Amino acid sequence: MSDKWDESVWDQEDEDEQEDLAPSHEQLFFLIDASPGMLQPCGLAGSEEFEGKSWLEAAIQVAASIMRQKVIASSGDKVAVMLYGTREKSAAYGGMESTWVLQELEEPGADGIQALEAFRLSKFESQIGSASPAAAGRALLSAFWLAKIIIGKAAKTSKQATRRILLFTRNQEPLKVYQKGLDFSSEWKQLKGHINSLRDAHVALELYPMVAPGEAFEVQPFWRAVLLELRGQSDADYEELDEGTQVARIQDLVTLVRSKAHRRRAVGSFRWQLGGGLEVAVKLFQMLQPQRPAAMLKVHGENNAEVKAVLTGWIDRYTGEIMDATGATQAQAAPAAEGEQAAEGQQAAEGQQAAEREQAADGTQGKAAAAAAAAAPVQPPELRRYYPKPERNKVCRYPKVYVTPEEVRQIKGAGEGGMTLLGFKPLSCLKQHHQVRNCSFLYPDERSLPGSATAFIALHTAMGPDTMAVCRLAANRAREPRLVALLPQDEAVNEDGWQVQPPGFNVVYLPFSDDIRAPETDAGFAGPARHAASEEQVAAAEALVLGMKLGEDFHPALIQNPVLQRHYTVLEAKAAGDEPPPVEEAVEQDQTLPYWGENEEEVEALAAAFHEACGLGSDASPAKATKRKAEAPPVDEDALAALDIEGRAAKGTLGKCTNDQLKSWLRAKGLKLTGNKAELVARVQLHLGVAA
Structure with missing residues (x-):
């Protein structure tokens, strides 16, 4: 087995934990x-x-x-x-x-x-x-x-x-x-x-x-x-x-x-059925997961101890009382509990009399038992739910279908878990809009079933870059089956020989026919007539596209979530006993805001030309949407003079300044604070008129 298929790169769990896949x-x-x-x-x-x-x-x-x-x-x-x-x-x-x-x-x-x-x-x-x-x-x-x-x-x-x-x-x-x-x-x-x-x-x-x-x-x-x-x-x-x-x-x-x-860490381990009784053990990895702030906890106002719910149950929507498993409230259950012992003797006597009458009946025993069962009060073993759930202020079109939790589990059951190969198709059949969720990654599980890596590698090599495999995937019995496309991914290394992309299969989750929407076929969405663009309008749009092209250094994976970063910045400051930084500083560091630097005027001109060519809105040119600037903090002239930015710029040693020092000087001059260190230095040099 090749080093690039070394399972230890992916399998980070202990060898004794083959069945427990929980992180x-x-x-x-x-x-x-x-x-x-x-x-x-x-x-x-x-x-x-x-x-x-x-x-x-x-x-x-x-x-x-x-x-x-x-x-x-x-x-x-x-x-x-x-x-x-x-x-x-x-x-x-x-x-x-x-x-x-x-x-x-x-x-x-x-x-x-x-x-x-x-x-x-x-x-x-x-x-x-x-x-x-x-x-x-x-x-x-x-x-x-x-x-x-x-x-x-x-x-x-x-x-x-x-x-x-x-x-x-x-x-x-x-x-x-x-x-x-x-x-x-x-x-x-x-x-x-x-x-x-x-x-x-x-x-x-x-x-x-x-x-x-x-x-x-x-x-x-x-x-x-x-x-x-x-x-x-x-x-x-x-x-x-x-x-x-x-x-x-x-x-x-x-x-x-x-x-x-x-x-x-693997999120699933199962067998991949290839047909003819051949199966391969594989593991499924989640490569991309949305990062969200942790849930807020409730604490006691005096000792900051975490407050947890110790009583859960069903609440009567009309009285607010807690109900038991039979649907009875505590007030209803108390008298029943008190009279339960007294009623046992009476129930036994009634049961004996009913048995004697059934035995004396000629040919009517079955009918009598059925009538008695129908007349007896029904005690539901547990609370039930019903489908469909009516919308607020709307009348349900169908009668309520009551189901128990066990019946819900049977409804959701999708049969056997695992993955089954259905066949192969050209990769060109897969469109970008077919991806309905984040992709996963498939890797062989050699420990679970020896020989899986060999079969996996052989199939991976034979498919090539232009073929995809279509499979039915249900990670376990509780999961609903999905149609997925497996896209081969080759290993990639950087100039130092480090692996930056492992070999395996990218798992693309495909939509069902029930999931597909076609709003462009709706006249109410697309309009009764289709309008064709003139050559002048297309030319203006092309100029705008070329003028707003992002550089090679721009990649979404390198941009931090501004809301998430602000959330943890404030929490860290409060935990350390410091004052959180002002909101304006977070806005300045927001990399999702547009910034074109020296090309800003050119981009605005191209946008105005496109607006005029398409005749959007009124004939008047649109007013530039400006962001409301926050009031600048007071400038510490002594600290600013101690930085000696002008002297360092003349000597060509601005690169030795830290980002905070450069931003302090730029903030005092009312200039932008975004960009990396090289951009900050260039902005200082441009303002001072010093050659780079």
């Missing part, structure tokens, strides 16, 4: 080397986030960024941040030599994030310090020992969690694997024992060499041996080790670590 919590352990080599400037040219920082500060900033993302996307996950190779030791977890715990294993919170963001190299050197380079081996032993202790304690309370160690270092060989010849050193034997304990706990290790682009980092002999030992492989099996998933480079550290910090 489990994750525990991240940041092990950051604090030796003297990590105190050097990182030297990542062109990286604004790491500008002027050391390697140690860059690694801690990445940890803080991941914790901030976990608060938003994975509230149940836990994170621990530990330094090793330190001169001093922290008191946490018994005080291990040469280790310092910055963040204990817990759910990320405002205090922990603020503590990491406030980390400064000067404070570290004065209060904690780095150990001697000669003690690097002992420091690494203490780090793995500490990780083993923390993971052992965590495993007792959360057995289903997945655990990973993210190790940041510049030291290529902190200790010797071999002492003399092929004899293992004593330090390696101790480290090997810790690694074996981590392997038994199903802990994964990912190595992040803190080296600049172009700088070499030798993974072997030491780190290669560590990775192999943690995976339980021998040196002869090294070719099967996918270093790309365990050793990461530093070109884009934050983006790279964020992509690995959010695990891909």
Whole structure:
């Protein structure tokens, strides 16, 4: 099986959890080397986030960024941040030599994030310090020992969690694997024992060499041996080790670590029936999910304890009383309970008399029993619902059809779950408007059924890029069946050899005939007559389209949701005890608003020409819709003068200014604040009349 089809890239659950596909919590352990080599400037040219920082500060900033993302996307996950190779030791977890715990294993919170963001190299050197380079081996032993202790304690309370160690270092060989010849050193034997304990706990290790682009980092002999030992492989099996998933480079550290910090979890596992009794085990992954703010919780006004509903039930719409399973209110059920014991004797006597009369009846026993059953009061075993549900202020056209919850489950039942291949069609038959929801991704599940990957790869290769497979999909019996189209997707790698697009099938959900609407055939929608555009109008539209083309750097996946970002910005500020930033600042940073820069006047002219050619509305040119500007905050002249933007512009050193400094100067001059750093610098130079 090819490395590009390595299932470990997608299957992030423990091997023992084959049946449980519910997303489990994750525990991240940041092990950051604090030796003297990590105190050097990182030297990542062109990286604004790491500008002027050391390697140690860059690694801690990445940890803080991941914790901030976990608060938003994975509230149940836990994170621990530990330094090793330190001169001093922290008191946490018994005080291990040469280790310092910055963040204990817990759910990320405002205090922990603020503590990491406030980390400064000067404070570290004065209060904690780095150990001697000669003690690097002992420091690494203490780090793995500490990780083993923390993971052992965590495993007792959360057995289903997945655990990973993210190790940041510049030291290529902190200790010797071999002492003399092929004899293992004593330090390696101790480290090997810790690694074996981590392997038994199903802990994964990912190595992040803190080296600049172009700088070499030798993974072997030491780190290669560590990775192999943690995976339980021998040196002869090294070719099967996918270093790309365990050793990461530093070109884009934050983006790279964020992509690995959010695990891909399967949302379904089932068999794909190919016909003739042939089936393949596959897993379904959700690649795109709308991100929404978490639901608001209710808390007690005095102690802020979460208030939860402890009583649920059916309410009588007329009296507001709580009803039981039979539909009776508590007031109705109380007398019945009191008289239940007294009525037992009477019911027994009546039952005996009825039995005697039935036996004495000649040829009328069946009719008498049926009449008695019809006359007896019906006690519904549970509340019922009915279809169709009438709309408000409208009379239902059909009589009410009452159903019980069990009947509802039978109605929704769609037969067997899984996916069945119906056949193949040209990809040209699939139109863009056929996609009724977000696509999913299909990948083979080799663990569940050996040989599935081979059949999957063969079918994927044979289909080619111009063919799609049409299938019936029902992930389980509770899901209604859907028609889906499977589109082959080939592997894609970047210039550094990193996989940016995995191979597999994109699952496109197709509409049924019941879902298709054709409003263009309705005369009330399209109008009684169709109007043809003149050549002049088409030419004006073409000019507008060409003039408003977005650049190659524009992509929706790179634009943040302004409402969501504002929501979490306010929450973070309140959690930290700070004042939330003004709304005007959020509007300025809203990347969904149109911004054409120097081409704004040209775009307006093209829009006006198109408006005139089509004769939209009145003959008068439309008034330009201007956004109401908020009142500018007072300008601190002293702080503005201290920035010396004019002097830096004359020297050509504006690139050393931060975005906040440039925006402060632009805000004082009443200029726009949108765009990246290069655009901000260009706007300052244009205003000052300085050549770029």
